Amino acid sequence: MERKYQSFEAEKERFTEIKDVIKQRLTKLVKRVKRIRTDVLDLRKEFFEDVTVNLTEMDDAIETQASLKQQAEFLSERERHHDQQDQAFRQLSRLYEQPFFGRIDFKETGEEEIEPIYIGTASLLKKNEEDFYIYDWRAPIASMYYDYPPGKAAYHAIDETIEGEITLKRQYVVKHGELKAMFDTGLTIGDGLLQQVLGETADTTMKNIVATIQQEQNKIIRHEKKQDLIVQGVAGSGKTSAALQRIAYLLYRYRGELTAEQMLLFSPNPLFHTYVSSVLPELGEDQVEQVTFYNYLEQQLGRRFVIETPFDQLEALLTDSASDVRQENMRYKASLDFKRKVDCYLSDLKKRGLAFRNIRFRDHVIVSKQELTRHFYRMDPNEPVHVRLMQLRDVILASLKDEQKQLMDADWLEDELELLDLDDYQAAYEQIEREQDTMDWFNHAEREQQILKLRLINKLFKPLRQKIKRLQFVDTKRTYVRLFDQEDLHDEAFNKVRHETQKQLSESFLTYEDATPFLYFEKVCLGFDEHGAIRHVILDEAQDYSLFQLAYLKKIYPNSQMTLLGDVHQTLYLHGLSEDHVLRSLENADVLTLNKSYRATEQLVNFSKGLAKEDAYKILPFVRQGEKPAIYEVDSKYMMFHKIVEELNRFRSLAYEQLAIITKTKQEAQTVTEWLHNHEVDAHLVTSETHEFEPGIKVLPVYLAKGIEFDAVIVYDTSSLHYHTELDQYLLYTACTRAMHALTLVSHQKVAPWLNNVDPSTYQHHKIMEIHAPKKDQD
Numbered sequence: 001m002e003r004k005y006q007s008f009e010a011e012k013e014r015f016t017e018i019k020d021v022i023k024q025r026l027t028k029l030v031k032r033v034k035r036i037r038t039d040v041l042d043l044r045k046e047f048f049e050d051v052t053v054n055l056t057e058m059d060d061a062i063e064t065q066a067s068l069k070q071q072a073e074f075l076s077e078r079e080r081h082h083d084q085q086d087q088a089f090r091q092l093s094r095l096y097e098q099p100f101f102g103r104i105d106f107k108e109t110g111e112e113e114i115e116p117i118y119i120g121t122a123s124l125l126k127k128n129e130e131d132f133y134i135y136d137w138r139a140p141i142a143s144m145y146y147d148y149p150p151g152k153a154a155y156h157a158i159d160e161t162i163e164g165e166i167t168l169k170r171q172y173v174v175k176h177g178e179l180k181a182m183f184d185t186g187l188t189i190g191d192g193l194l195q196q197v198l199g200e201t202a203d204t205t206m207k208n209i210v211a212t213i214q215q216e217q218n219k220i221i222r223h224e225k226k227q228d229l230i231v232q233g234v235a236g237s238g239k240t241s242a243a244l245q246r247i248a249y250l251l252y253r254y255r256g257e258l259t260a261e262q263m264l265l266f267s268p269n270p271l272f273h274t275y276v277s278s279v280l281p282e283l284g285e286d287q288v289e290q291v292t293f294y295n296y297l298e299q300q301l302g303r304r305f306v307i308e309t310p311f312d313q314l315e316a317l318l319t320d321s322a323s324d325v326r327q328e329n330m331r332y333k334a335s336l337d338f339k340r341k342v343d344c345y346l347s348d349l350k351k352r353g354l355a356f357r358n359i360r361f362r363d364h365v366i367v368s369k370q371e372l373t374r375h376f377y378r379m380d381p382n383e384p385v386h387v388r389l390m391q392l393r394d395v396i397l398a399s400l401k402d403e404q405k406q407l408m409d410a411d412w413l414e415d416e417l418e419l420l421d422l423d424d425y426q427a428a429y430e431q432i433e434r435e436q437d438t439m440d441w442f443n444h445a446e447r448e449q450q451i452l453k454l455r456l457i458n459k460l461f462k463p464l465r466q467k468i469k470r471l472q473f474v475d476t477k478r479t480y481v482r483l484f485d486q487e488d489l490h491d492e493a494f495n496k497v498r499h500e501t502q503k504q505l506s507e508s509f510l511t512y513e514d515a516t517p518f519l520y521f522e523k524v525c526l527g528f529d530e531h532g533a534i535r536h537v538i539l540d541e542a543q544d545y546s547l548f549q550l551a552y553l554k555k556i557y558p559n560s561q562m563t564l565l566g567d568v569h570q571t572l573y574l575h576g577l578s579e580d581h582v583l584r585s586l587e588n589a590d591v592l593t594l595n596k597s598y599r600a601t602e603q604l605v606n607f608s609k610g611l612a613k614e615d616a617y618k619i620l621p622f623v624r625q626g627e628k629p630a631i632y633e634v635d636s637k638y639m640m641f642h643k644i645v646e647e648l649n650r651f652r653s654l655a656y657e658q659l660a661i662i663t664k665t666k667q668e669a670q671t672v673t674e675w676l677h678n679h680e681v682d683a684h685l686v687t688s689e690t691h692e693f694e695p696g697i698k699v700l701p702v703y704l705a706k707g708i709e710f711d712a713v714i715v716y717d718t719s720s721l722h723y724h725t726e727l728d729q730y731l732l733y734t735a736c737t738r739a740m741h742a743l744t745l746v747s748h749q750k751v752a753p754w755l756n757n758v759d760p761s762t763y764q765h766h767k768i769m770e771i772h773a774p775k776k777d778q779d
């Protein structure tokens, strides 16, 4: 049987043929898009010209309204059409640059033909609308490209499994719209191509990996079961990449049922937002909303409290300024033990303890807190607190009406009528006009006065009504503070943190660890505004979430499937050190693991895995060669900086562009940046407010480097004085695993203890002593 397109020449012809087809379609599409755009612009310009606006008579007004509606519908239909065509245009343009990246030849069992399946970022149908030039990488048949080596293979299409044999598996290198090379591959997807891709230098934004998705990553991307999914993946194993390709896959697979607005990505920091933002548009999908958990907390509580950022919480730990009580608080408030305590207290509130605020109007108490308490606790105790509060709210709003009526005779009201504006007078006038036919008013002036007074009262009461609707008559803060009034003989951790919690709450300050429990407490009291529309929540860097935070997220996104991606080795928060880790917590979740690290060279992985806290043997490198990491142990700060500059120069001479100096704290990052500036080295300090990733040298604390990678990394001062706690070990591992090609550790004096346990054959160790600093650098 004749095999199609075997030689490179034949492939080139095929490549050109497809590009020609795309070009023709693009030409047509450009004309169409232009035409529709002109239509839309004309329609917008002439919107009112085609409508006769006549509002004098009721019938005319109705007619005018109908024709306006028709015109608006027509316009929005054209706009929609324009958007669709524009999207098709962008998709075709992308395909024109790289029509396909892979191919499998598949012989279905029982069929004679071997079909070549070309795979690209989108499908391209032939004229007959049945056959394909190119299959979208997410199409069921394309899954075999990622899942099988040549030989027996199968895929699922709708309700059946189709079996057969892959007779050829091929990958292509396309650059600047030209086919440059091809590889026929075996077991994994093109070690050749993957080598090439991974060997490239880092970028300021993340790349998509559709051409080289690995089998174990494909399982994550195409996980379709209803259960939640937990991915434990070692550093650089492609968790974030898999998460983004998964979003693109789900949007394709459930097109028409699932939209980008129904998905939500929780990410670690604003810099990360920008870093990953190009992947989905590159794959032709809309951006999904990205939010940090802190932003979410701020949005919910920021008007009433100052909330500590997670980075400030970490800084307190890293600079050893967190007292024992504070550390206990971090651990305890993250735990499900504390959640159970809160739940217990919430259940108690059904019977007693809810604190209310007086409802006042102009310093006058309309409903006292005692009355509210009495009324609330006379309601059906079997009803949940939030349901009873809704009922109470309706009672208060009704009684407010009586209160308003009584004010009609108040003397001050007349004086304040001038607070009304022209619209109020106009409205009063129109109301009298309307009433004239049905009511027999003797005195217009009197009626007008009455209407105006009513309007004024309504206006004055509006803010109060809104507060009542938002249940602000419940004093949630005070109620929560009461939880900490009494000691608990059986709960030592609770007793330890009680006073501190009360003190901070009274100052309207919420530590990061306190913010979620308080928000949870308040939501259960007042009722959850569940985000029912969100169908999929993705948590990247999931190891940083506490069990309490995860329970909270489960509660507010009740109709959502969750994908958690994290790495136990990269834990940065105290709560992550506990046995009950978020990545082990979800019941009935599917758990998938990624053990191979693609980011770094074999030499870097072999070194950094020696720093990993648990199961280090499971971390496998992808075979890509580079230099061994270097550790410089020096005896002065000056020498440390001197070495940093030397290394930066060396890295630049190797054509590495994205260079980072990773410190433990923000203060150190600042010191290093200042030193470099003083010595005429251009470096950018990255802070928690940095949103854009600038090319060049970056100096940043390790927690801001999460999820991001650099060509070469220098880890600042890895001495034992500096890195010694259990958490420090995780930090050091995280910092070292940010490097793709080169890694240097500089240490002022003796290195951190775990570095001594790393296999010495995996790195070069240099001790440099006695270089004296110039006068200006001696401190």
Ligand SMILES: Nc1ncnc2c1ncn2[C@@H]1O[C@H](COP(=O)(O)OP(=O)(O)OP(=O)(O)O)[C@@H](O)[C@H]1O
Residues within 6 Å of the ligand: 194, 197, 198, 207, 209, 212, 213, 214, 217, 233, 234, 235, 236, 237, 238, 239, 240, 241, 242, 567, 598, 599, 706, 707, 708, 709, 737
């Ligand atoms: N299949 C693949 N093909 C090409 N590149 C890949 C593949 N998998 C991962 N990579 C690359 O490896 C690097 C690390 O990927 P990614 O950031 O997704 O890993 P991660 O597991 O989220 O890392 P970390 O937890 O350390 O932040 C990226 O440069 C990514 O492009």
